[in-house]
Structure formats: C-alpha cells, structure tokens
Amino acid sequence: MDKYEGLKLCNQVCFPLYACxxxxxxxYGPYLKELGLTYTQYLVMMVLWERESVSSRExxxxxxxxxGTLTPVLKKLSSxxxxxxxxxxxxxxxxxxxxxxxxxxxxxxxxxxxAAMAEIMGLTQEEFAALYALTYKALAHMESEE
Amino acid sequence: MDKYEGLKLCNQVCFPLYACxxxxxxxYGPYLKELGLTYTQYLVMMVLWERESVSSRExxxxxxxxxGTLTPVLKKLSSxxxxxxxxxxxxxxxxxxxxxxxxxxxxxxxxxxxAAMAEIMGLTQEEFAALYALTYKALAHMESEE
DNA sequence: CTCCAATCACTTGCACACAATTCACTTGTG
DNA sequence: CACAAGTGAATTGTGTGCAAGTGATTGGAG
Numbered sequence: 641m642d643k644y645e646g647l648k649l650c651n652q653v654c655f656p657l658y659a660c661x662x663x664x665x666x667x668y669g670p671y672l673k674e675l676g677l678t679y680t681q682y683l684v685m686m687v688l689w690e691r692e693s694v695s696s697r698e699x700x701x702x703x704x705x706x707x708g709t710l711t712p713v714l715k716k717l718s719s720x721x722x723x724x725x726x727x728x729x730x731x732x733x734x735x736x737x738x739x740x741x742x743x744x745x746x747x748x749x750x751x752x753x754x755a756a757m758a759e760i761m762g763l764t765q766e767e768f769a770a771l772y773a774l775t776y777k778a779l780a781h782m783e784s785e786e
Numbered sequence: 787m788d789k790y791e792g793l794k795l796c797n798q799v800c801f802p803l804y805a806c807x808x809x810x811x812x813x814y815g816p817y818l819k820e821l822g823l824t825y826t827q828y829l830v831m832m833v834l835w836e837r838e839s840v841s842s843r844e845x846x847x848x849x850x851x852x853x854g855t856l857t858p859v860l861k862k863l864s865s866x867x868x869x870x871x872x873x874x875x876x877x878x879x880x881x882x883x884x885x886x887x888x889x890x891x892x893x894x895x896x897x898x899x900x901a902a903m904a905e906i907m908g909l910t911q912e913e914f915a916a917l918y919a920l921t922y923k924a925l926a927h928m929e930s931e932e
Numbered sequence: 933c934t935c936c937a938a939t940c941a942c943t944t945g946c947a948c949a950c951a952a953t954t955c956a957c958t959t960g961t962g
Numbered sequence: 963c964a965c966a967a968g969t970g971a972a973t974t975g976t977g978t979g980c981a982a983g984t985g986a987t988t989g990g991a992g
Binding site: 643644646647648649651652653654655656657658659660661662663664665667668679683686687689690702703704747750751753754755757758760761762763767768770771772774775776777778779781782783 | 789790792793794795797798799800801802803804805806807808809810811813814825829832833835836848849850893896897899900901903904906907908909913914916917918920921922923924925927928929
C-alpha cells in the first residue's frame, strides 16, 4: 500500500462526480436549446414554475447560485420576457422575481425533458433513488460545516 | 399525478449531482490553494504523478477536458514549472506533456487531500463505493451514446 | 434619534467549460 | 509526387461560477 494510492485518478470519488455533472449539463444542451434556455436558466425557471413569485434571496438558496451568477441570469431571463424583476415595497433591498405568462408557457415545452434525461443517464429507478440520496447527503454534510 | 411532477426541483436527480459537484470543487479550494493549484490543474497533475509523461490527447481523454480548457491549463502549469510541453518528433501534431522534478514534489504536499475530502463529504466506505459506481455507470452510458 | 452592524444585491476579476472555427501536420489515394 | 481527408492542438466567443469588494437599505443598541 503506497501513500499515494488516494491520489490516483481511478481511486477518486470526486472526479467521476465532477465529470458526470459536466456531461449531464452537456446532454441537456440540445433539449434546452429548443427552449432557448441554458441549464442555469432552466433551474431558475423550475423554481418559478412552482412558486410563481419569489425573492432573489430565496432563489439563490434554492438553486445554490451566487448573486454573481444569478444576477446576469435573471437579467437575461427578464429581457427574454420570461420573468419580471422588481424591488419589494416593504424592503427595498429585496428583489422580487415573478414569472410572466410567456415564462409559464415554457413549462409545457419542458415537460418531456426529465424523462428524456433519465433515459440518457441509463440508471434504474433504484439507482436514481440511491444517487439522489447520496448526493443530497454529501451536500448536506458539506453545507453544514461552518 | 400531475404532468409537471418531473419538473419540480425536488424531484430532479441531476440538480443535487450538479450542486454537489460544484460544492465539492469549492471545498477543494483551501487545500489546493496551499499548493497553488486549481481543481482542474490538480486533475492534470494527478495523471502526471502516475504517468510521468503523456500526450495532450490522452490527457484530455483521462480528465475529460476539452482543448479549449486544457490548453490554457497546461500553459499555466508549464509557466509554474510543474511540467514541460513539447512536440513529438515522430508526429509534430502531438504535444507531449512531462512532469518536472518540481511538479513531482507537489505530490507529497497533496498526499493528505483525498482523506481530508472524504472527511468533508461525510459518507461511509459503502456509500463512497456506491456513489463511485453510480456516477461511472451514468458517465459510461452517456458517453456511449453517439 | 442616531450611528452601527447586518443584509441584499450588484460589480469586478479570475478560472473554468464547451462549441465552433482555424491551422498545422500526417496519412491515404490516385 | 500531389492532393484530399483526417487528426491534434490552439483560438475565439459565450456562459457559467465563486471570491472579494461596493453601495443601498434596514433594524437594533445606546
């Protein structure tokens, strides 16, 4: 047993996770292109399809995106007419994001994407469930530290 | 059962995978900063610690990085003195990348990183193994298509 | 009531990532 | 040998991502 064993690429757990994530986003590409969305924009829209109206703060927590990333994404979606951005009356610091009719209509066109992606990943129901549980567990553990 | 069920963020498998991957890279930050490496550069160095000398082509396949990403990374590592870039004599198109003594020395300082990261993720041995298998399976399935 | 600290959002700077294009070199074909 | 096809690498353009710093607003302590 050599002390460098853990540094071998083939023994890394992080690497396939990282590579899988990137490949996944790439595979979304063609589907999202039809809707004129990027993966990041798609995440934001998924929240809005459920919530209708949400503060930018909550949104950034839901999709785990920094304002540095989120702000340009929201501006883009706003100029595409899928959502509106306005300051809250009670608290002028808060930005309220609301889906428009046009944004709501995208939902129908996106309805087939999850099934298509499941197909592309090629895992069984049990495997999906296991992957889901493991990634959320690791995520929770990492986010709880500090 | 509503036809939009699959579009809910909480039912997405891709999202926690994506978020977990990003968070993981973020957690590497402090450790790699001590070595003056980024995560991408660390991946390249891991290959070189094992292989000593490798063509750019093989490298891009190992770490799953496009030349658009890899070329600047290799230039950076080269100017940091961790590797050398030279054209192959037999085939001038091929770029051969070789680790330097300085690059080899980084290995000792990196030896503790895998264990530290395992700690940070907070999974058991069995869970790591399961995550490893699942991500490689999905990756293989996605890469085999087309 | 007045600072003062905290919070929300934005901006800037750096580092990925990939698609698409271009260029150099090699190999196969006539 | 010449030229077409193919391959490896670099470049360009767009879109993330995060850290660090800035500015505006709010809520709390004295």
